[in-house]
Amino acid sequence: MVKKKQTLEDKLSTKQETSWLEVTKTQEKKIYDFADGYKAFLSEAKTERESVDFIVEAAKKKGFKFLDKYKNLKAGDKIIFTNMGKLAALAVIGKDPIEKGMKVVASHIDSPRIDLKQKPLYEDVDSELALFKTHYYGGIKKYQWVNIPLALHGIIMNADGKILNVTIGEDPNDPVFIIGDLLPHLSHKVQSDRKMSEVIKGEELRIIIGNRPSSDKDAKSKLKLNILEILNKKYGIVEEDLISAELQVVPATDARDVGLDRSMVGGYGQDDRICAYTSLKAIMDVDKPKKTALTLFFDKEEVGSIGATGAQGGFFEMVVGEMLEKAVPNYRYSILKRAMTNSRAVSADVDAGVHPMFKSVHDLGNAARLGHGIGICKFGGARGKGGSNDANAEFLGELRILFNKTKIPWQYTELGKVDEGGGGTIARFLSEHNLEVIDCGPPLLSMHSPFEIASKVDIYSAYRAFLEFQKAD
Ligand code: MN
Ligand code: MN
Numbered sequence: 001m002v003k004k005k006q007t008l009e010d011k012l013s014t015k016q017e018t019s020w021l022e023v024t025k026t027q028e029k030k031i032y033d034f035a036d037g038y039k040a041f042l043s044e045a046k047t048e049r050e051s052v053d054f055i056v057e058a059a060k061k062k063g064f065k066f067l068d069k070y071k072n073l074k075a076g077d078k079i080i081f082t083n084m085g086k087l088a089a090l091a092v093i094g095k096d097p098i099e100k101g102m103k104v105v106a107s108h109i110d111s112p113r114i115d116l117k118q119k120p121l122y123e124d125v126d127s128e129l130a131l132f133k134t135h136y137y138g139g140i141k142k143y144q145w146v147n148i149p150l151a152l153h154g155i156i157m158n159a160d161g162k163i164l165n166v167t168i169g170e171d172p173n174d175p176v177f178i179i180g181d182l183l184p185h186l187s188h189k190v191q192s193d194r195k196m197s198e199v200i201k202g203e204e205l206r207i208i209i210g211n212r213p214s215s216d217k218d219a220k221s222k223l224k225l226n227i228l229e230i231l232n233k234k235y236g237i238v239e240e241d242l243i244s245a246e247l248q249v250v251p252a253t254d255a256r257d258v259g260l261d262r263s264m265v266g267g268y269g270q271d272d273r274i275c276a277y278t279s280l281k282a283i284m285d286v287d288k289p290k291k292t293a294l295t296l297f298f299d300k301e302e303v304g305s306i307g308a309t310g311a312q313g314g315f316f317e318m319v320v321g322e323m324l325e326k327a328v329p330n331y332r333y334s335i336l337k338r339a340m341t342n343s344r345a346v347s348a349d350v351d352a353g354v355h356p357m358f359k360s361v362h363d364l365g366n367a368a369r370l371g372h373g374i375g376i377c378k379f380g381g382a383r384g385k386g387g388s389n390d391a392n393a394e395f396l397g398e399l400r401i402l403f404n405k406t407k408i409p410w411q412y413t414e415l416g417k418v419d420e421g422g423g424g425t426i427a428r429f430l431s432e433h434n435l436e437v438i439d440c441g442p443p444l445l446s447m448h449s450p451f452e453i454a455s456k457v458d459i460y461s462a463y464r465a466f467l468e469f470q471k472a473d
Contacts, residue, residue, distance in 0.1 A: 018371040019409030019457045020263070027460075034281075034463060035257075035265050035456040041277045042255035042267040047153045047248050048086045048299040048309070051109035051273060055088045055280055055297060056080055062284040064090055073327040076288045081319050086110075086299040086309040089319050090283050092470075094292040098320070098327055099335045101342030102292040103470040104435070105282065106311065106426055107275035107349065108301035111268070112138030112448045114145060114179075114205055114249040116152075120242060121209075123223035130210035130223040132177075134249060136202060138302030143199040144449050149176035150207065151252035156237055156245040164235050166245075169252040176252045177207045207249060251450040263456055264370065270452040272301065274459060275348035275441050275466075282466035293470035294319070301349075301426055311426035316433065337434075344395065345437040346469055347427035348462070351375040351413045353443035353455075361421070366414040368443035370455040373409025374465045376400070377439040380415055382422025389427040391438035399438065399469070406468045409461045413443065440465065 023031065045051040064078040073079070073093050081089040088109075094102075113136070120132040136142065151169025158164060169176045181200070182191055191199065213222030214229055231237050255267025276297050283295040296319075300310030307313060320339055325331045353370040354362050368375040378396055381388025403410045415423055430437045442458035 014412075018369070019373045019461065020371050022409070023457060031456050031460040032262070034460050037281075038274070038277050038459055039255040039257075039265055039267065042265075042269060042273060045109075045273065046111075046151070046250045046269055047113075048109045049155070050153065051276060051297065052082055052085055052088045055090070055109075055276070056082060058280060059090050059284065064284075067322055067326065070326055073323060079323065081315075081322070083313075083315050084309050087313075087315055088297045089315070090280070090295045091319070091323060092283060092286045092289060092293045093323070093327065094289045096290055096292070098292050098324055099339045099342065100291065101344065101435075102294045102320070102339065103289070103472070104294045104296065104343055104345035104430070104437075105279045105348050105466045105470065106296040106298060106316075106345060106430060107279050107441075108272045108298045108305075108311070108426060109276045110138070110299045110302050111250075111271060111273065112136075112140045112302050114140075114150075114207075116154075116207075116242070116245070116247040116249065118243045118245070120247070121224055121227060121239065123221050128211060128223065129208055130227045132207040132209055132249075133203075134205045134207060136205060137248070139448055141196070141449065142202065142205060143181075143196070145205060146179045146181040146200055148178070148450055149252040150178060150249050151176060152247055152249055154245060154247040156235060156241050156247070158235075158237055158241045158244075164237070166235070166247060177209055177249065179205055179207055253451065258453055264453050265456060265459065266451050266453050268450050268452070270444055270454050271350045271447050272348070272441070274350060274444070274454055275462060278442075278459060278463040279348050279466045281463050282470060285467055286470045289471055290473045291470075292323070295466075295470075298426060305426055305429050311429040316430070340433040340435055343433075343435040344398075344469075345427075345430045345435055346399075346440045346466065347389075347425050347430055347437055348466065349425040349427075349439055349441045350444045350447060350454075351377055351439075351441060352415055352447060353445050353453075355445060361416050363414065363417045366412065367416075368411050368413035370443055370445060370453070371457050372411040372443075373458055373461040374403075374440060374442050375411050375413035376403075377413050377415070377441075380423055380425060380427070380439060383419065386422075387424055387428065389431040389437055389439075391427070392436060395436040395438055399440070402468055402472055403465060406464070408464045408468060409457065410465065 045054040075095045077093040079091045117133040156164045214225035219225045251268040258264040258266040305311040379388040379390040445453040
C-alpha cells in the first residue's frame with residue numbers, strides 16, 4: 001500500500017485517484033490471475049447457451065446441485081436452476097429464513113451479435129458468392145462488424161426433433177466467415193455520404209460463406225447447392241432444418257490482454273459477461289451466508305428483457321417459490337412476496353468509461369474511468385430519468401459503506417451527460433418485485449463492439465463487491 005499524508009482536501013473530497021495506485025504486489029498477482037480465468041471464459045462462452053453450460057459445469061464442481069437432488073433445503077445448501085438452456089440461477093441457502101430477504105445479484109449473458117435469418121442461404125450470381133442473410137440482435141454499430149473474422153454458434157433442430165450443436169470458426173483449423181465492406185476506391189458515391197447508422201445497412205450485413213459451385217451438372221443454384229451439400233454431410237440436414245435453428249454470428253477472436261502494461265482485457269461479450277463471470281466466481285465463494293444468496297444470469301437484456309428467458313419473464317419468482325417450497329413447511333404465496341420484498345438486489349451490468357477522444361458525451365464529474373473500480377449507478381434511463389429504476393439513497397448508502405469498509409475500489413457513475421442519450425438495464429424489472437435494487441458494474445470502453453475493453457483492477461473489484469454484498473448481513 002502506497003501511503004501518503006492526508007490533506008484537508010483529501011479528507012473532505014471524494015477520492016479521484018485510480019485504484020491501481022493502491023494495488024499491492026500480492027493483490028496484483030490475484031488481479032492478473034483472475035483476469036486470465038475471465039479471458040478463458042470470454043473465449044469459451046460467447047452465447048447465452050454456452051454461458052449457461054459454463055455456469056452449470058463450474059457450479060457443479062463447487063458442490064452446487066439441481067433442486068430435485070434436495071428433499072428439503074437447509075442453510076449452506078447450494079442449488080442450480082436453468083430455464084430453456086438460456087437462463088441460469090445459483091443459490092446458497094442462508095442461516096436466516098428466506099422470507100427475511102435474499103441478497104440477489106443479477107446479470108445478463110446475452111450480448112449484441114448478428115443472428116442468421118431463418119431462411120438465410122442464397123447465392124449471388126453476379127459476384128459468384130454464397131451468402132447468409134442476417135438480422136442483427138441488440139444495439140450494434142453495424143459498420144464495426146465488417147471485415148473481421150466471424151464464427152457461427154448455435155443449434156439446429158432437425159426434422160426428427162434432434163438438436164444439433166454448431167460451432168464453426170473457433171478452432172484454429174476451422175474456417176471463419178466475413179461480412180465484406182466495399183473497397184475505398186469505389187465507395188465515394190454509394191457509401192461516403194451515408195450517415196453512421198447506414199454506412200452498412202441492416203440488409204447489407206450478409207455473411208460470405210462460399211465461392212465454389214457444386215459439381216452437380218443439373219443444379220440451377222450451384223453455389224447454394226454446394227453449401228447445402230457441405231451442411232448435409234456435416235450435420236445431416238436439409239435447407240428446411242435451418243428454419244428451426246438459432247445460429248448466432250459472433251467475433252471469432254479470443255479475449256486478449258490489452259496494453260503494454262497488460263492492465264486491460266479486450267474481448268467480445270464483456271457486456272455483460274464481465275458481471276456474469278465475476279458474480280459466478282463470487283457466489284461460488286459464498287459459504288453459509290446469513291441471508292440466502294441468489295445469483296441470476298438472464299438472457300434477452302439486449303433486446304429489452306422480453307420473453308420467458310428475459311428478466312421480465314417469471315423465472316426469478318419461480319426460483320424463489322421453488323426454494324421456499326423445500327425450505328418452509330407450510331409454504332404460502334404471501335411468504336414468497338415477503339421474501340421478495342425483504343430482498344436487496346444488485347443489477348450487475350456495465351457502465352461507460354470515459355472515452356479519451358469523445359469526452360464531450362460525459363459529465364466528467366459523474367463519469368466512470370477504467371481503473372477506478374466497480375461503478376455504482378443510481379439511475380439510468382433517458383430524457384429525465386425516463387424508464388429508470390432510480391435506486392433509493394438508503395440502499396446506495398448501504399453499498400457505499402460496505403465497499404468502503406471492505407476496501408473495495410468503487411466509483412460513482414452516470415451514463416453520459418443529461419439528454420446525451422441513455423440506456424436501460426434489468427434493474428427496473430427486478431424492482432417490480434418490490435425490492436431494493438441498484439445498478440452496479442465495471443466500466444467498459446467500446447461497449448457493444450466486437451472487442452470491448454475492461455480494466456483488470458475493475459474486473460477484480462466487481463468480483464469482490466458481489467462477494468462482500470452476498471456475504472454481508
Ligand atoms: Mn448490459
Ligand atoms: Mn448492452
